[in-house]
Amino acid sequence: MEVFGIWVAAFLTLCIYSFLYRDNPLYRFAEHLFVGISVGYGIVLSIHEGFIPLAWNPIWASLTGESLAGLWKLIPIAFGLLFFARLSPRHTWLIRYPIAILIGFGAGIAIPNMLRANIFEQTRGTVAPFGAIYAGTLTPWEIFGAILMVVGVVCTLTYFYFSVEHRGPVKWLSKIGICFLMIGFGSAFGNTVMGRVTLLIQRVDFLLIDWLGSIGALF
Amino acid sequence: MKRLVPLVLCFIFGIVMIITQFSPHPYSKRVYEEVVSGALIISPFALVLATITLIQTHATRIRRRADHWPYSYIVFAGLITMVIIGVPLGPKDPVFEWLYNNVQVPMDATMFSLLAFFIASAAYRAFRARTTEATLLLVTALIVMLGNVPVGDLIWNTIMSWTPWADQASAAREWVLDNPNLSARRGIILGVSLGVISQSVRIILGIERSYLGGGD
Incomplete structure (x- = not known):
């Protein structure tokens, strides 16, 4: 059963990767199966981890006479x-x-x-770091970081502050805010890329080690 | 009746949730737990309604012989299989777990990993350093990516060997994430939170009514 599971997972993995060539029936099959399976999984979880323990069990306890408080659950x-x-x-x-x-x-x-x-x-x-600056426990580099943090937060908020026209000093604060936002988006992008590439490596590892390894185990 | 009662219900539940979170009285905590439990009981019905809508949509596709209509049967097959096995036997059933581990998890991971390829082409368009902002985006993303992987250290050390920051790829990544990145995120979080609070107040007071939809 374990080897069969590996083959099923490998088949579905390859079906989805076939989209890299172009949209095709194998990808559409996997895509629609994914939708059905995911919705079914969501229903099962919401029933068994939501409805049954929170509603059904208290009501059943009321019907069997253990505790009448469960009847309140009929309202929701x-x-x-x-x-x-x-x-x-x-x-x-x-x-x-x-x-x-x-x-x-x-x-x-x-x-x-x-x-x-x-x-x-x-x-x-x-x-908070300004308390540590006052106490003299921060290095000059950390003090620079604390000041940069306040400047970044103020400038980013200024960029999203539309109650005044962005002219003069407000315009410059807003421009600095854009720079901080770009650094934030760049970091988010870098982390997202790394996360997706990690998933890709894991899937390729599965195909090369688990799936191809299972072919060797068959003979 | 059709609009007033929902507005009153929204107001009552909103005010009750605010008061019970600020009051440490045991009775207040009991009310809070009961309301949370009630909301968790109501929510699955919305999921069932969403599923009915999904079934109606795919049934319509089959009936009208829309593009790729045979695949709608695959949606039904996956949905029915999971529900027939999972609802009576529970999520700990070995067959249900097998389906989860060998069908859903691999497809989920593969779908997300597929984005790695598309993100690469998006990066090419976004990362052309034509403006100061685009350059900042490019440099930050590169530092974060290089600081994440061993080969990044190798590349960083080769490029930065003549500077005092050699062998500091991970430290540079951490500094970027903990300082300029965090300050931008804090600005966004503060702005979004203020927006959420003001919108929540508007909803509770009945000023914002779009969730009621149109009609009477």
């Missing part, structure tokens, strides 16, 4: 079922109820988390 289930109102043109508007709940939930959870993790922590991380 009822709201969830309203998603299927989308399938009836006359009742489509009912889908707004679960969407409104999820949107409100997401907006409410985002505000404190964004404030805490992205505003306060990032600002603290930007200005």
Whole structure:
């Protein structure tokens, strides 16, 4: 079964790489299979790791008399079922109820988390080294880095600040911000390239070692 | 009824989530956990609806004999196979795990690795150093890539052997990532977060209503 699995994986890998030549039936086969398998996997996970432990098990415990608290879970289930109102043109508007709940939930959870993790922590991380500068524990190179950090953050924010016209000093701050942004995008690009090349090496390694090795094991 | 009730629900859930996160009271924590659990129960229904829409789309393609319509059967085959095995037997079932490890994971990795080739051609277009900004992009990406791999050290040492920065490829990469790159990212994160917060406030207060769609 293991060797069969290697052959299936190798066949699908080669099907997808065949796209490098041009769009062809083998690639389309793999592409559509990937969509179906991924959606199926998502459904199975959301049922077994979401719906069953969070809703089905508490309700079952209520039905068997263990704990009546599980009956509360019928309320979110009822709201969830309203998603299927989308399938009836006359009742489509009912889908707004679960969407409104999820949107409100997401907006409410985002505000404190964004404030805490992205505003306060990032600002603290930007200005914290200045405490170390005051304490005299940083080298001149590290002090340069701390100053560069503040300059970069201020200039990048200035570039995205559209409430004033970008003229005079604001224009120059904005131009410096673009330079920092380009360095950020270059880093992101370099890391993405390395990540994709690592995946490519891993797939080629699989084909050369595992798949071709399995051919040798057959004889 | 059709618009007011969703707006009220959105307001209540938004305010409850904000208050419960700021209050350390045990009752507040209990409410928070119940609402999170409720949202996690509602979400899979959206996934099922999305799947129904996918099935409708491919069924329509088959019915209309659209371009490449036979491949829609492959989508159904993959979807049905995973659901028939995974829903009754669970994700720990050996057959389900076999399908995941030998079909989904290899295809997932191969699809993403395919981007390596396209990214190379995109890099050629993006990295022509015609302006200061493009040059910065090029130099930064090169430093990050060279600092990531052993052969990068070799290339760096050959080029930089006459400078004080010889044998410093990894250090240069780390410095770029930890200083100018991080400052740009912090600027973006701060800007995006302020945008998310203002948009969330607008949604909770009912000023932003686009999620309700059109109609009555």
